[in-house]
Amino acid sequence: AQSVTQPDIHITVSEGASLELRCNYSYGATPYLFWYVQSPGQGLQLLLKYFSGDTLVQGIKGFEAEFKRSQSSFNLRKPSVHWSDAAEYFCAGADSNYQLIWGAGTKLIIKP
């Protein structure tokens, strides 16, 4: 069955440090993958998406993600986090019925 796994329930990073959030997928064919961010009281906002082509995808707010087929991963990165990046981050993939299948999320905590 198709699935998306986010191994880290929460991650704590110092402000200004680099960030990497992990996402692993299980899909038979080329997956369509997404990263969304959810801030308290806000709707889920799309950060970036991967369909095909260049495996390094640039998104909004300085985020990027790299698709690695050999590792079945689509990790989200940011070179330097800001306190406003504290939120919950969700990785999702589109299945054969075009429905989004979601990871359980990773909560990002920023230390001052």
Added chain:
Amino acid sequence: GAGVSQTPSNKVTEKGKYVELRCDPISGHTALYWYRQSLGQGPEFLIYFQGTGAADDSGLPNDRFFAVRPEGSVSTLKIQRTERGDSAVYLCASSLNHGRQETQYFGPGTRLLVL
């Protein structure tokens, strides 16, 4: 432009009561989705509409849950005989069309608490 809106933002009800949750999608979006998000979980797909018809309702947990989109715009999620286990945040999203490459735009959600 206006995003997806959902009303109410919070709803507290008693076990056994009936509730309706409303979603106003982005104007012109033909596809509309309902998800349920429990604490510490990612969203769980419930149903999606393409236009007025429910194209896939395979995620509805049981027949107490029902959704409509009579004019192809606003949608209402209806829950009968609510149970404490129905407590969750109900999310609505819309996209221009339905497809793997389409971006879904989410509303802020309705937080439902069943006492």
